[in-house]
Amino acid sequence: GAVVSQHPSRVICKSGTSVKIECRSLDFQATTMFWYRQFPKQSLMLMATSNEGSKATYEQGVEKDKFLINHASLTLSTLTVTSAHPEDSSFYICSARDWAEIYNEQFFGPGTRLTVL
Amino acid sequence: SQQGEEDPQALSIQEGENATMNCSYKTSINNLQWYRQNSGRGLVHLILIRSNEREKHSGRLRVTLDTSKKSSSLLITASRAADTASYFCATDANRYTGANSKLTFGKGITLSVRP
Numbered sequence: 442g443a444v445v446s447q448h449p450s451r452v453i454c455k456s457g458t459s460v461k462i463e464c465r466s467l468d469f470q471a472t473t474m475f476w477y478r479q480f481p482k483q484s485l486m487l488m489a490t491s492n493e494g495s496k497a498t499y500e501q502g503v504e505k506d507k508f509l510i511n512h513a514s515l516t517l518s519t520l521t522v523t524s525a526h527p528e529d530s531s532f533y534i535c536s537a538r539d540w541a542e543i544y545n546e547q548f549f550g551p552g553t554r555l556t557v558l
Numbered sequence: 559s560q561q562g563e564e565d566p567q568a569l570s571i572q573e574g575e576n577a578t579m580n581c582s583y584k585t586s587i588n589n590l591q592w593y594r595q596n597s598g599r600g601l602v603h604l605i606l607i608r609s610n611e612r613e614k615h616s617g618r619l620r621v622t623l624d625t626s627k628k629s630s631s632l633l634i635t636a637s638r639a640a641d642t643a644s645y646f647c648a649t650d651a652n653r654y655t656g657a658n659s660k661l662t663f664g665k666g667i668t669l670s671v672r673p
Contacts, residue, residue, distance in 0.1 A: 447600075475660065484646065485601070485663045534600055546591065547661060549601040 443469050445537050447550035454525055455558055462520045462553045464535030471537035474518040475547060476510060479532040491518045525557040563664055564647055570670040577634040579667045581647030582627075588650045590623055591661065592632050595644045604632070604645075639673040
């Protein structure tokens with residue numbers, strides 16, 4: 442089956458630093474990747490849609506300068522949380538959609554837990 | 559904004575019993591999907607049902623879709639302790655198509671299966 446990896450799985454950083462999270466599709470080409478944020482015991486909130494070779498589309502209320510997304514290849518998208526603050530602490534999950542998939546089935550990574558001190 | 563609303567929010571059953579979870583949504587959809595999430599983990603895709611389908615089965619899972627009521631149900635038969643997880647419905651609204659299509663997740667249901 443389609444596998445998506447995320448790295449790192451867990452990161453702790455100091456306030457003011459930037460953190461990069463990688464999302465890779467391991468056995469398929471992903472023209473589109475999605476970045477979600479999840480607070481404890483809550484649902485997934487879509488942050489942005491990342492299409493290979495083009496600028497990401499951000500959801501309303503998500504700061505594009507705060508959450509930088511790069512989708513440079515068909516197997517890799519990165520999310521950089523810039524100047525992180527404690528309120529950015531959350532569980533970040535990416536997903537990827539196979540270019541051949543017409544029913545929008547998304548394959549999810551295992552998530553990255555970010556803690557900002 | 560969230561489109562799907564699951565109920566109940568939490569469900570606790572005995573191993574061997576069936577678990578039924580419901581999801582309601584607001585706008586017209588292309589398809590509806592159910593996902594499972596174990597604590598602190600990513601999501602696992604369970605089943606996708608298209609808007610022109612009414613019922614679908616996969617192993618111990620049975621999903622129904624009623625587009626007139628804008629609702630779906632997920633039935634897990636003969637539940638096991640390993641089914642303990644959070645379950646989410648996600649809708650693919652048909653106002654978003656092709657490269658713009660995206661999923662909107664409900665709040666989730668916490669299922670506990672007691673051994």
